[in-house]
Amino acid sequence: xxELRDLCVDLGEFKLxxxxxxxxxxxxxxxxxxxxxxxTLLLQTILGIVKPRKGRVIIDGRxxxxxxxxxxxxxxxxxxxxxxxxxxxxxxxxxxxxxRGYKDLEIFSxxxxxxxxxxxxxxxxRKPSKLSGGEQQRVALARAxxxxxxxxxxxxxxxxxxxxxKSELQRFLxxxxxxxxxxxxxxTHDFLEASYLADRxxxxxDGKIVRAGxxxxxxxxxxxxxxxxxxxxxxxxxxxxxxxxxGLTRVKIGELELFSIYNGRDETLVMIRPEDVYVHGKMGSxxxxxxxxxxVEEIEYRxxxxxVTFNVKGVLLRSVVTKQALEELxxxxxxxxxxxxxxxxxxxISS
Amino acid sequence: MIQGFAALALLLISFIVVPLASLLLGTSSQEIVKYGxxxxxxxxxxxxxxxxxxxxxxLIISGVPLAYLLxxxxxxxxxxxxxxxxxxFVIPHxxxxxxxxxxxxxxxxxxxxxxxxxxxxxDSFWGIVSVMAFVSVPLMVDALIDGFSGVDTDxxxxxxxxxxxxSETFWRITLPLASRSLVTGSLLSWARGxxxxxxxxxxxxxxxxINVLIMERFWTYGLQVAKAxxxxxxxxxxxxxxxxxxxxxxx
Numbered sequence: 001x002x003e004l005r006d007l008c009v010d011l012g013e014f015k016l017x018x019x020x021x022x023x024x025x026x027x028x029x030x031x032x033x034x035x036x037x038x039x040t041l042l043l044q045t046i047l048g049i050v051k052p053r054k055g056r057v058i059i060d061g062r063x064x065x066x067x068x069x070x071x072x073x074x075x076x077x078x079x080x081x082x083x084x085x086x087x088x089x090x091x092x093x094x095x096x097x098x099x100r101g102y103k104d105l106e107i108f109s110x111x112x113x114x115x116x117x118x119x120x121x122x123x124x125x126r127k128p129s130k131l132s133g134g135e136q137q138r139v140a141l142a143r144a145x146x147x148x149x150x151x152x153x154x155x156x157x158x159x160x161x162x163x164x165x166k167s168e169l170q171r172f173l174x175x176x177x178x179x180x181x182x183x184x185x186x187x188t189h190d191f192l193e194a195s196y197l198a199d200r201x202x203x204x205x206d207g208k209i210v211r212a213g214x215x216x217x218x219x220x221x222x223x224x225x226x227x228x229x230x231x232x233x234x235x236x237x238x239x240x241x242x243x244x245x246x247g248l249t250r251v252k253i254g255e256l257e258l259f260s261i262y263n264g265r266d267e268t269l270v271m272i273r274p275e276d277v278y279v280h281g282k283m284g285s286x287x288x289x290x291x292x293x294x295x296v297e298e299i300e301y302r303x304x305x306x307x308v309t310f311n312v313k314g315v316l317l318r319s320v321v322t323k324q325a326l327e328e329l330x331x332x333x334x335x336x337x338x339x340x341x342x343x344x345x346x347x348x349i350s351s
Numbered sequence: 352m353i354q355g356f357a358a359l360a361l362l363l364i365s366f367i368v369v370p371l372a373s374l375l376l377g378t379s380s381q382e383i384v385k386y387g388x389x390x391x392x393x394x395x396x397x398x399x400x401x402x403x404x405x406x407x408x409x410l411i412i413s414g415v416p417l418a419y420l421l422x423x424x425x426x427x428x429x430x431x432x433x434x435x436x437x438x439x440f441v442i443p444h445x446x447x448x449x450x451x452x453x454x455x456x457x458x459x460x461x462x463x464x465x466x467x468x469x470x471x472x473x474d475s476f477w478g479i480v481s482v483m484a485f486v487s488v489p490l491m492v493d494a495l496i497d498g499f500s501g502v503d504t505d506x507x508x509x510x511x512x513x514x515x516x517x518s519e520t521f522w523r524i525t526l527p528l529a530s531r532s533l534v535t536g537s538l539l540s541w542a543r544g545x546x547x548x549x550x551x552x553x554x555x556x557x558x559x560x561i562n563v564l565i566m567e568r569f570w571t572y573g574l575q576v577a578k579a580x581x582x583x584x585x586x587x588x589x590x591x592x593x594x595x596x597x598x599x600x601x602x
Contacts (some may be wrong), residue, residue, distance in 0.1 A: 049508050069511035070519075076512035082505040086527050095523075096513035147513055 007055035014041045015207040028184045030194040033204035039187040043153045075144030079156040081136045083128035090124040096147035114146040134165045151183040203227050239270035255313040259289040260346035269349040276345035277319035280338040281329045288340035386579035399561035403544035406483035410491040418495030436492045444549025478555030483544030490539040498532025534599040
């Protein structure tokens, strides 16, 4: 268990301000916030690279505030994975064990075991420069987990990857976590990633944790305007799975029925990114599995595009629209449009 | 434009190659054996090369910690120290020699202690070493600063998290990854030491190092003899340079 009590850090433009957080053994906590919120600084303070001005870091009931990083037993996985470039994958994974003075035979069997779990046995003799982004990430995780750390500190571990590999690795991380049950503190600015992985999440702004709780808690009661904005840019709903049809899952949000490629059961959270909601001028041939009509309720200007809120059978669905599309389709309050969403864009988040 | 650039580039390359080639080709083997490999020249070569190697080793021992501190610790006066390191670049060589002599001659307190330890500055082997080290400081330290700055601190943070202390991290991660810069810095320091004359003439004319001997023979016997004396040094320097570059480039 890791507890942070009244943690304050001043590091020029970055700071931490009275951070309080506790992470239970085996829990996967995701810390979310815009860049510059102090997320990386928080990880570095927990790791022990940065000393706090005030407050305490308590690891398994012991005050670790003054301990150097090597005495804390926390494995750090930075954004670029930081594989040691002058060592083979085997030596990378073995690093922590060698430092701990393990015998060669023990090191060999431990590295074998973890690389089997990670599916990277075939990479052991390669140098990191010969690996793909996804492979590097698996190696970094193997190196971090093989020493059985008290917690894994993950700094935006998926942000450098392209979309397809990213969602594959999210699933991989989740699988490994439920298999091994490590404690994780994962930092990201990606809400979708957070909601997929987190047992619990904390939202940071300006060096402060402004809200912590489960995904359900946070979207139901954001409590803070910034949190609402962070979360509210997305389409998140309580849904109910009502069956399958043609290999797709049927999910109902209020009166709106959608198809999704994701599996789930009973009550669930459903998320659709606003950029995945397409607006059409007239009915044409559309490949999307979900097509329905919606009335424009609101148009907001946001980040050089428009966030248009549609009312679809009482469900509010937000869509990101460019200025050009707004003008060409003459989108205006009260008008009716055809909307489409692909089944792959309807995310089911099982709790 | 490319043709113009190529012509100018070629001019510059010939400016380096032509003098070296004419030196090597324009000297007969008899002359080289007579003036370049006589006992005085061989001894001077030994003095010059060994002094420069020792100066380089001393610079590694002291330059590695300095460069590490300059890249890994934030402290007051860091920029000032970085500027100080580069000073030997801008001081005229003769002036550097005079300064060393003023500060460390055997009548000064420190010089007195050193000379009692057998490390007298004036006209001694250690005088040559100290001159060579002095002029090479910026080459070594700047190369190492480049090397250490090029090592991502995240690598060190990961190693620390995996249980390595700061010194274990230094030996296993930071230094190996900066080794190319260490080799480059050492090579440049050694070569710079081998080419120093001005300060040597002032601090330590004797024992005669090859650098001084070439100069002396030029004054006494003229170009022909000086040229032949210089050739073994030139060959050794070029060979070392090529070998170390190839060796470290392949890693």
